[in-house]
Amino acid sequence: MNFKNITPHIVAVVLFILINLIMYWPILMENKGLNQNDILQGAGANQEIIDYRAETGEEALWTNSMFSGMPAYLINVQWSGELTYYIYKAVSLWLPSPASHTFVAMLSFYILLMVFRVNPYLAIGGGIAYGLNTFFLISVEAGHIWKVAAISLMPAVLGGIILAFKKQYLWAFILTSLAMAMEIRSNHLQITYYLLLIVLVFGLFQLISAFRNKTLPDFFKAIGVLILAVLLGVSTNIGKVWTAYEYGQYSIRGPAELTSNTESSGGLDRDYAFAWSNGIWEPFTFLIPNFYGGASQEELSMSSDLAEGLKQRGVGSGQVRSIVKNVPTYWGDQPFTSGPYYMGAIVIFLFILGIILVKGPEKWWLITASILGIVLSWGKNFELFNYFMFDYFPGYNKFRSVSMTVAIPFLTMPLLGFLGVKKLIESDWKDSKKKLITAISITAGLCLVLVITSYIMQFRGAVDAQLADQGWPVDLIREQRASMFRTDAFRSFFFIILGGGILYFWKAGKLKQNLAIGLFIAALLIDFIPLGKRYLNDENFQKNVKRNFFQKTEAHQRILQDDGHYRVLNLNNPFNEAKTSYYHSSIGGYHGAKMRRYQDLINLHIQQEMNALIEKLRSGSTDLSEFGVLNMLNTKYIKFGNQAGQVIQNNNSFGNAWFVENIQPVKNPDEEIETLGQINPNETAVINQTRFDIPQGDLSEGNINLKSYAPNELVYQSDNTQSGLALFSEIYYPKGWKAYIDGKEAEILQANYVLRALEIPAGQHEIRFEFKPAAYYTGNTIMMISSIILIIVVIGGIVYSFISKPDGQ
Incomplete structure (x- = not known):
């Protein structure tokens, strides 16, 4: 190997590291963290999942920390088949986030310019320009970390695609599959979608050029190589793609x-x-x-x-x-x-x-x-x-x-x-x-x-x-x-x-070339670094950021004295914060992809009940029996401040489960959500008869109690004299939840627009809900196999490209 040929690449990597040291000195050298709102809100949403992982060594897959319950794989789930995680750590030289993403952005754009055979030292300037623009740095400061991770890899994916049309098929396959695997792993489909728009425009012009120059066979050969590379890259993340599509x-x-x-x-x-x-x-x-x-x-x-x-x-x-x-x-x-x-x-x-x-x-x-x-x-x-x-x-x-x-x-x-x-x-x-x-x-x-x-x-x-x-x-x-x-x-x-x-x-x-390029890079640095420091500076870095953000207040301590499974409504901007979620199961939360039906419930019922609730509390009354939707969601505590006296215990919440006396059949979702506001959910269940078979006959009263709680498994004990319909204060989601009565699977009904319901036979029974989505388990296996194939292909391709070179090259 000619050391002279790789010297510019070594210089590029070293310089990119030094620039990141300047930009993120407090993180790398002073043990500080960035005060990033989205990251901190995400930490609140993650906490139940992290605690469950620490206690059991397993993944929760579902969490009650936000919006009364939602799939955890949209928040924080580790995939044992995700070997691309280690590839990304190696590519980013194990730098901590967000320095890792800034480094990868610079390196990625540098690689793209190498594909076009730009002078390597000049390409360093391109990497600096791409990694230090304020669009990137402001996104870092805001905590849009998956967004910047996806942005950082866009140039590398594009570079692999361009190599295919330059007829360098082996390196095109290696770079495209590898970069695409890491791009999809970033889990920001919006940025990946914008990358697709760039590629579509590029492909259109390549097609026009191939048609004019009569090189359509070469065009379709490049397309074939890229399809295989993209399929391999996507398959290493198929579980993430599958679960995201399914939930979407x-x-x-x-x-x-x-x-x-x-x-x-x-x-x-x-x-x-x-x-x-x-x-x-x-x-x-x-x-x-x-x-x-x-x-x-x-x-x-x-x-x-x-x-x-x-x-x-x-x-x-x-x-x-x-x-x-x-x-x-x-x-x-x-x-x-x-x-x-x-x-x-x-x-x-x-x-x-x-x-x-x-x-x-x-x-x-x-x-x-x-x-x-x-x-x-x-x-x-x-x-x-x-x-x-x-x-x-x-x-x-x-x-x-x-x-x-x-x-x-x-x-x-x-x-x-x-x-x-x-x-x-x-x-x-x-x-x-x-x-x-x-x-x-x-x-x-x-x-x-x-x-x-x-x-x-x-x-x-x-x-x-x-x-x-x-x-x-x-x-x-x-x-x-x-x-x-x-x-x-x-x-x-x-x-x-x-x-x-x-x-x-x-x-x-x-000016001699080396001096000119050095001055040019210096000009870029003098432009970008001070400008970037306007929005990402020492004030953004703090000691113990997470601990300070999630200080346990008197209000939290009072609620945490209750060791049951309940939900909390924070009256202060509940649907745009996840601090509450750090300690409690929350009615609200902070996420860009709430369940559609839960958003409907917020718009048409929860928001109205919250407004009425605030007026009622201001009048000095704590009788909350009229707020049927909040009560059916097991809203046991109302929090409106950080002091112990700023917590109201709601003694009217329906608890974890209850038997109803009546069923109100409806024919469509509009009737379903409208009728919900007209009945007492403690006595009547609203069920769409076009989707589910309505239980027939008289419904019995009975007792049903939650015996054990885990995010992905809930066990109840029921006792009723004859067949009855039990409602559960848990969100209905058909992709993965299964119910068992004494070990035999039972159909989960959707009641009251968002809740789960079960028809339970007479007698005493153990009822178990279990969340095991096939998209996660099957997807995880495919990810592992695909990741191993990717690693073998990349290593094999690199080795082949070197041993196949003539002597002296």
């Missing part, structure tokens, strides 16, 4: 059951999906980070224009310091943002350079994909196209927050940019000089034009009227937005001139 049919991403829901064809509600839509001008943040004022809440310095303006108005220093701590500087169209999506001024300049210099299908598919991603990110602000996509394009209506489609241009635009630099290096200076100057002039000139334009802009945001009502100095805030806009426009102008100047003097022979 019953979640808010699946078909609606109520006719009142206009999205009855399946998928998310349109308003919900498009709530986070970029404004038409929002992509200008790719070039100028503070184009729209930064984050919804920005901390400003005491020397900022806003602070100085407040001081001139006689506001005291202490009050000024308090005001500038959280300033609503953002004035764009989104309801909330943690910061702008900054691609890099130099990267935008390179993208324009690529448009000018690169020829052929490579340019056009990258431009097309970039435009597609931007247009999709506009969401409701470009209804004509995006509503059509949502209504008709397969699978697109399963995903929310369409602003996330910027993941597409954040991959394709830097790629075209660095291909432009490659073309510049290879081109004759006389031919490329004018084109380089044109690219510099367009991007740098745009920055200056925007500065001039800013003097006639109003910087008025949708929130300004509300801010004025709250007493904010809106006129000073708008001046601050203008100042931030101009400062960052000049900043981007400077980096474009710096980056363009380095390339100019390199091609003009004034």
